[in-house]
Amino acid sequence: MDPQTLARFEARARIMKALAHPTRLFLVDALSGGEKSVAELTRMVGADISTVSKHLALLRTVGLVRDRKRGTRVFYSLQAPCILNFFGCLENVLRTAAEEQLRLAVSTPLAHDTQNANGDATG
Amino acid sequence: MDPQTLARFEARARIMKALAHPTRLFLVDALSGGEKSVAELTRMVGADISTVSKHLALLRTVGLVRDRKRGTRVFYSLQAPCILNFFGCLENVLRTAAEEQLRLAVSTPLAHDTQNANGDATG
DNA sequence: TGGCAAATTGGGTAAGTTGCCAAGTATGCG
DNA sequence: CGCATACTTGGCAACTTACCCAATTTGCCA
Structure with a gap:
């Protein structure tokens, strides 16, 4: 990976890191409905x-967001709404992963505990 | 943030964390062209x-990716290509941020060093 | 001016992340 | 079987991040 490529991916990673926290993802989601003050958030x-x-x-x-001071309060709003599109992809990944887990669990049951643990042997 | 909401955003954050590293972003990008072995990557x-x-x-x-063993080699490929759509948004954020920086730099020049540092004093 | 409310910044500690080396596992081949 | 290749895992040192509390800054108003 040459230095220029590295720099580009480091820049991208900085943004991803900013999104790599439940609270910050929540904040972005909350701001999708319009600007909100820090207290409100x-x-x-x-x-x-x-x-x-x-x-x-x-x-x-x-x-990713921008702030606007008004009196003693600071209102934050989304600067890059295109992030919101990504949430659907995240849900997609989660759903697919869950399905995959299920498939593995069904196709390779544990050696013990295969008698009726799943509770669906009758259906 | 109620427990269920927290759990949902924690799950999303886990995926974002996986993407929050230059090397891993690079790997995802590299795999957009098709599966590759670990050695190749x-x-x-x-x-x-x-x-x-x-x-x-x-x-x-x-x-985010899936692996396929073939002989002694392991080939990885993208499991969630929708991530690639996000790269454009990242570039967007970077470009906007850069423009914003430039705007600030121009509108609030430093007290010293304002003689001709920008090189556009004549335009 | 004093005081209140909103927000940011600093600090210390606990927890998480990363990268390399070394060791282990798995597959192919003679 | 013995060895080589491809990959994974364990472990440790260096570094980064997160949280709460305390202190500070900023703006409003009596």
Whole structure:
């Protein structure tokens, strides 16, 4: 991987890292319905406001959200709504993985415990 | 954030984490052209084969890629090609962020060094 | 000006991540 | 069988990240 390619993927990874946390994914999702203040988001998340503020700052640093100060409050909004398209893909991956797990469980049952553990032997 | 919502975003975050590394993003990109062996990918990445193997294992764990053993070799391929759509969004975010940086740099120049550093004082 | 509310920043600790080497596993071949 | 090749796994040191608490900054208003 040459330096230029590396730099490009490092830049992409920085954005992905910003999304690689449940709270931050939740924040992005919450902002899909329009801008919200830190306090409002803090209430939704249910963590310390300083924690939420730091999460938002990280999202802003990589350019995923933007902030707008109004009085003492700061409203955050989505800067890159195209992220939302990705959520469907994530659900897709999760569903496929779950199906795969199920398939494996059925096709390669454990040596012991095969008598009636599944509870579907009659159906 | 109620427990069920938390669980859903944790599951999503697990996938995002798997993508939150330059090497793993590179691997996903490399696999967009079809399945490749670990040795082949290792050559492209330029790291230790054990490192690449672990990256691939992680991608497989979350269901992003799949492996197929053939003889002594293991071929990996994309299980969730929809990820590739996201790369365009990432580039979008990067471009927008860069433009934003430029805009800020132009609108709020440093107090010193404003003589002709930009080279566009005459335009 | 003093005081309140909203938000950010700093700090310390606990937990997670990464990469390389070494060792182990699996397959093919003579 | 013995050996080589391809890959995976274990383990450890270096580094990064997350959270809560405390302190600070910012803006509003009496």
